[in-house]
Amino acid sequence: MSEQKAYDLVVIGGGPGGYVCAIRAAQLGMKVACVEKRGTLGGTCLNIGCIPSKALLQASEKFEEANHSLAKFGVKLGKVSLDLPTMLEHKDSVVDSNVKGIEFLFKKNKIDWLKGAGRITAPGTVEVDGESVSAKNIVIATGSTHVDLPGLDVDEERIVSSTGALTLEKVPKHLVVIGGGYIGLEMGSVWQRLGAKVTVVEFLDRIVPGMDGEIAKTFQRVLKKQGMTFKLATKVTGAKTKRSGVTLTMEPAKGGEAENLDCDVVLVAVGRKPYVEGLGLEEVGVELDERGRVKVDGSYRTNVEGIHAIGDVIPGPMLAHKAEEEGAALAEILAGQPGHVNYDTVPGIVYTWPEVASVGKTEEELKEAGVEYRVGKFPFTANGRARAMNSTDGMVKILADKATDRILGAHILGPEAGTLIHEVVVAMEFGGSAEDLARSFHGHPTLNEAVKEAALAVHGRPLHI
Amino acid sequence: MKELSCQLLVIGAGPGGYVCAIRAGQLGLDTVVVEAARPGGVCLTVGCIPSKALIHVAEEYAKAAAAAASGTPFGLHAPPPELDLAQAVSWKEGIVERLTLGVAQLLKRAGVKSVAGWARFRDGKTVEVETATGPQVIRAENVVIATGSTPVELPALPFGGKVISSSEALKLTRPPERLVVVGAGYIGLELGTAFAKLGSRVTVVEAEDRILPQWDRELTRPVAKRLETLGVEIILRAKARRLSSDATALVVETAEGEERRLPADQVLVTVGRRPLVEGWGLEELDLDRDGPFLRIDGQCRTSMRGVYAIGDVTGEPMLAHRAMAQGHMVAEILADKPRAWDTRAIPAVCFTDPEVVCVGLSPEEARATGREIRLGQFPFSANGRAMTLGADAGGSDAGFVRVVARADNHLVLGVQAVGPGVSELSAAFILAIEMGARLEDIAGTIHAHPTQSEAFPEAALKALGQGLHV
Numbered sequence: 001m002s003e004q005k006a007y008d009l010v011v012i013g014g015g016p017g018g019y020v021c022a023i024r025a026a027q028l029g030m031k032v033a034c035v036e037k038r039g040t041l042g043g044t045c046l047n048i049g050c051i052p053s054k055a056l057l058q059a060s061e062k063f064e065e066a067n068h069s070l071a072k073f074g075v076k077l078g079k080v081s082l083d084l085p086t087m088l089e090h091k092d093s094v095v096d097s098n099v100k101g102i103e104f105l106f107k108k109n110k111i112d113w114l115k116g117a118g119r120i121t122a123p124g125t126v127e128v129d130g131e132s133v134s135a136k137n138i139v140i141a142t143g144s145t146h147v148d149l150p151g152l153d154v155d156e157e158r159i160v161s162s163t164g165a166l167t168l169e170k171v172p173k174h175l176v177v178i179g180g181g182y183i184g185l186e187m188g189s190v191w192q193r194l195g196a197k198v199t200v201v202e203f204l205d206r207i208v209p210g211m212d213g214e215i216a217k218t219f220q221r222v223l224k225k226q227g228m229t230f231k232l233a234t235k236v237t238g239a240k241t242k243r244s245g246v247t248l249t250m251e252p253a254k255g256g257e258a259e260n261l262d263c264d265v266v267l268v269a270v271g272r273k274p275y276v277e278g279l280g281l282e283e284v285g286v287e288l289d290e291r292g293r294v295k296v297d298g299s300y301r302t303n304v305e306g307i308h309a310i311g312d313v314i315p316g317p318m319l320a321h322k323a324e325e326e327g328a329a330l331a332e333i334l335a336g337q338p339g340h341v342n343y344d345t346v347p348g349i350v351y352t353w354p355e356v357a358s359v360g361k362t363e364e365e366l367k368e369a370g371v372e373y374r375v376g377k378f379p380f381t382a383n384g385r386a387r388a389m390n391s392t393d394g395m396v397k398i399l400a401d402k403a404t405d406r407i408l409g410a411h412i413l414g415p416e417a418g419t420l421i422h423e424v425v426v427a428m429e430f431g432g433s434a435e436d437l438a439r440s441f442h443g444h445p446t447l448n449e450a451v452k453e454a455a456l457a458v459h460g461r462p463l464h465i
Numbered sequence: 466m467k468e469l470s471c472q473l474l475v476i477g478a479g480p481g482g483y484v485c486a487i488r489a490g491q492l493g494l495d496t497v498v499v500e501a502a503r504p505g506g507v508c509l510t511v512g513c514i515p516s517k518a519l520i521h522v523a524e525e526y527a528k529a530a531a532a533a534a535s536g537t538p539f540g541l542h543a544p545p546p547e548l549d550l551a552q553a554v555s556w557k558e559g560i561v562e563r564l565t566l567g568v569a570q571l572l573k574r575a576g577v578k579s580v581a582g583w584a585r586f587r588d589g590k591t592v593e594v595e596t597a598t599g600p601q602v603i604r605a606e607n608v609v610i611a612t613g614s615t616p617v618e619l620p621a622l623p624f625g626g627k628v629i630s631s632s633e634a635l636k637l638t639r640p641p642e643r644l645v646v647v648g649a650g651y652i653g654l655e656l657g658t659a660f661a662k663l664g665s666r667v668t669v670v671e672a673e674d675r676i677l678p679q680w681d682r683e684l685t686r687p688v689a690k691r692l693e694t695l696g697v698e699i700i701l702r703a704k705a706r707r708l709s710s711d712a713t714a715l716v717v718e719t720a721e722g723e724e725r726r727l728p729a730d731q732v733l734v735t736v737g738r739r740p741l742v743e744g745w746g747l748e749e750l751d752l753d754r755d756g757p758f759l760r761i762d763g764q765c766r767t768s769m770r771g772v773y774a775i776g777d778v779t780g781e782p783m784l785a786h787r788a789m790a791q792g793h794m795v796a797e798i799l800a801d802k803p804r805a806w807d808t809r810a811i812p813a814v815c816f817t818d819p820e821v822v823c824v825g826l827s828p829e830e831a832r833a834t835g836r837e838i839r840l841g842q843f844p845f846s847a848n849g850r851a852m853t854l855g856a857d858a859g860g861s862d863a864g865f866v867r868v869v870a871r872a873d874n875h876l877v878l879g880v881q882a883v884g885p886g887v888s889e890l891s892a893a894f895i896l897a898i899e900m901g902a903r904l905e906d907i908a909g910t911i912h913a914h915p916t917q918s919e920a921f922p923e924a925a926l927k928a929l930g931q932g933l934h935v
């Protein structure tokens with residue numbers, strides 16, 4: 001038997017958590033391997049998540065814009081036609097260049113990509129397709145997969161997960177999205193812009209659970225204006241697939257009369273769950289919590305010495321940048337440095353148009369925690385740049401501690417919200433106050449000025465409203 | 466003659482003046498503002514806002530035209546677009562109308578009295594206004610001069626006829642076939658780019674040896690590249706001499722000292738702006754000057770007691786957000802709050818294609834302080850969001866974020882960026898500098914994925930020698 005290869009670090013999973021951890025560890029001088037069973041690196045995010053979904057959102061937005069919003073300011077366009085296969089190819093090529101980029105970074109940092117499914121056979125040993133390697137430290141970064149709904153079998157054609165929704169061969173006439181979370185709303189927006197009628201069915205009585213209630217309500221109103229239909233407080237109980245489409249049965253969440261809904265494609269987007277299949281965690285004794293997530297301490301250690309976990313597979317928001325930060329922090333911890341992630345300032349973004357972005361606490365969370373706070377709001381209708389862009393839906397909302405003025409949360413619905421939020425993220429990272437935001441320069445005319453005005457409004461003295 | 470007295474009199478309701486008046490009103494000062502034209506000043510009526518509206522139209526039109534000509538990578542096929550610039554201009558006028566009315570309402574709501582007419586000082590405490598209903602005298606405890614600026618005129622090319630300033634350019638209802646722009650500063654390039662996109666053949670004449678001469682070459686290179694692909698001809702180290710005798714061309718003197726005729730249907734002169742210091746009685750006050758500007762101290766006081774000055778009339782950078790910040794500060798000073806000018810970072814944003822942002826010190830300025838510095842630069846070509854926006858092509862010409870920091874303690878001294886949409890990244894840069902961030906602070910702040918904002922921590926990581934995605 002040939003000598004077993006030995007590494008300082010073996011990372012299982014090549015998603016944003018895993019690949020960032022591998023690169024940072026290699027930079028810090030470790031000998032690193034990353035196990036990935038998919039044919040490409042980059043994980044959910046680059047292959048079937050953030051990047052392809054954003055590529056389609058961008059392209060479909062152009063289509064929408066060309067058909068609807070240009071005439072108002074004198075740019076007149078005939079009928080714009082859609083070549084869906086080319087649009088999907090464009091998305092694939094964006095994915096392709098992204099995943100190749102990670103492969104290049106691995107080479108540059110001398111990280112071995114062990115292709116195949118990894119299994120932890122003992123602390124310090126990982127088996128990849130029958131071959132064992134040894135590792136001083138092992139990182140579980142196997143990510144997550146979509147949650148199924150009982151009674152609905154995902155075939156990725158008629159009944160699809162987000163992955164199938166990225167590759168529909170033709171624009172459905174009627175798409176039903178089950179689940180009013182951000183993935184469902186993003187993919188729903190894509191197909192609606194390309195011509196589908198979209199109905200969102202959600203169990204709760206509101207969309208995007210966890211988002212600030214006022215923002216979520218306004219967001220729903222804006223989506224409705226764009227033509228999206230909502231069936232809230234509704235439970236899907238089953239589906240019948242026919243050649244012509246799917247018939248869903250549903251009933252009020254509180255119980256009541258059942259009804260049917262016909263459509264040609266159903267997107268099941270009811271959440272994601274940690275993925276640990278085939279990893280051998282039971283055998284080595286790695287503990288999971290009640291929701292199947294790998295239990296870790298503040299330094300990402302599991303209960304088994306030398307085994308760590310990061311990203312979607314552990315508790316916390318299932319977001320790529322959270323996984324990345326954990327990956328970098330863990331690599332630094334393993335190198336003896338003080339790696340750290342500040343979970344109070346993880347931004348979240350919904351890439352619809354307008355976008356929604358938030359960081360920190362919502363009004364509901366503050367009320368529940370009994371924190372006294374002040375609210376400052378500013379609508380984009382009063383922002384010059386938003387007017388010049390013809391995109392005035394939405395607002396900025398800032399929550400600050402009543403006594404200290406420290407910023408506790410910010411919620412933005414509006415053009416480029418995902419970009420605007422970062423100013424507040426930086427401010428919160430520094431423990432900044434609403435007054436700090438209000439007194440910093442903001443270039444004119446920019447959308448950023450709406451953030452400044454909302455900060456002024458915290459003290460009841462906005463200038464432009 | 467009608468007489469009025471107040472605690473604070475503001476002359477000019479541009480962004481400097483109206484913000485000062487609103488803030489003073491909020492703080493309970495008895496305030497009057499005088500404006501000869503529309504509230505909102507240059508900025509709302511013939512500056513920032515209308516220019517950005519026109520730029521937006523031009524951008525959308527150009528995208529549609531490019532899509533029609535060569536298809537899109539996204540698989541959208543469109544017939545060639547038609548442009549109705551007159552409609553675009555009236556759409557833009559609608560925006561200006563709403564915003565200026567909005568300012569008038571805001572002033573009213575803050576309890577500020579507005580007087581329409583041209584103001585003239587009698588002395589440091591008394592002003593006479595020519596209103597539609599006759600002269601009005603206003604006596605004030607304190608006066609703020611916020612009279613702004615006007616375009617610089619070239620003696621050999623007086624405004625009128627074919628020779629226009631930015632104000633007239635924003636009103637053209639048809640793109641001129643051939644447009645010559647004199648001056649490659651931000652106003653000239655913003656408008657020149659817009660007209661090139663709307664279909665004009667544009668030539669830009671600049672006396673210096675590069676475009677946007679106040680910024681470094683590396684930063685402005687992507688803009689120069691884009692102008693080239695738009696077919697804009699740039700003639701550097703050349704001087705505009707005169708209109709040809711038949712008025713069909715601009716005659717310029719090239720670097721080689723030769724005269725060259727540039728056929729033109731319209732000549733847009735954007736060689737800078739100068740403070741408006743005539744016609745309102747500066748001679749009655751005899752205020753100290755700083756070159757052409759009014760001299761002010763760290764609290765915007767002029768050399769005369771009780772007379773303040775803010776905005777473009779007080780010097781560079783002549784930008785709306787500087788005027789607003791000064792106005793805000795002066796109102797608070799007059800309400801007895803302890804305030805002084807203490808900003809580390811005034812952003813400069815240029816809405817060309819791609820956009821350019823400068824905050825704090827450039828590498829050159831930082832080196833000039835005698836300290837060792839570190840630079841970190843991250844290209845948008847390696848940014849996932851830029852790729853999904855189709856904004857990653859062309860290597861470094863796709864733009865980048867650059868961080869300038871001290872080598873010893875990593876304090877961030879400046880941030881520059883060039884690329885599509887970078888104007889909206891600027892607030893995060895400014896805040897980082899205002900809060901005294903070190904490179905590690907930026908690198909350690911979670912930036913959402915996938916966004917263009919990620920280029921900021923990546924640039925900081927690069928400066929630390931730890932680049933992740935490049």
Ligand SMILES: Cc1cc2nc3c(=O)[nH]c(=O)nc-3n(C[C@H](O)[C@H](O)[C@H](O)COP(=O)(O)OP(=O)(O)OC[C@H]3O[C@@H](n4cnc5c(N)ncnc54)[C@H](O)[C@@H]3O)c2cc1C
Nearest residue numbers: 013015016017037043044045049118143311312318319320
């Ligand atoms: C449609 C969609 C859109 C999204 N949009 C965004 C967004 O805009 N912004 C955002 O922040 N997040 C977004 N997300 C979430 C984001 O994709 C995840 O949070 C992120 O990918 C988690 O990273 P990770 O490294 O923990 O795991 P993953 O990216 O899931 O990577 C885990 C990898 O491990 C591999 N693996 C698993 N088990 C094994 C094994 N035993 N051996 C070898 N390899 C294994 C898998 O093949 C996978 O490639 C989106 C997700 C979806 C589905």
Ligand SMILES: Cc1cc2nc3c(=O)[nH]c(=O)nc-3n(C[C@H](O)[C@H](O)[C@H](O)COP(=O)(O)OP(=O)(O)OC[C@H]3O[C@@H](n4cnc5c(N)ncnc54)[C@H](O)[C@@H]3O)c2cc1C
Nearest residue numbers: 477479480481501506507508512584613776777783784785
């Ligand atoms: C085309 C163009 C684009 C621009 N784009 C930008 C940009 O993107 N970002 C940016 O920050 N800046 C931009 N600027 C500059 C910006 O417009 C100015 O910096 C800003 O308007 C200065 O504000 P202010 O209050 O000092 O003066 P002004 O806006 O000039 O206002 C002065 C006001 O005072 C009035 N006034 C003067 N004298 C009297 C008197 N005696 N009596 C009564 N009223 C009087 C005038 O009518 C005027 O309304 C741009 C300028 C132009 C021309």
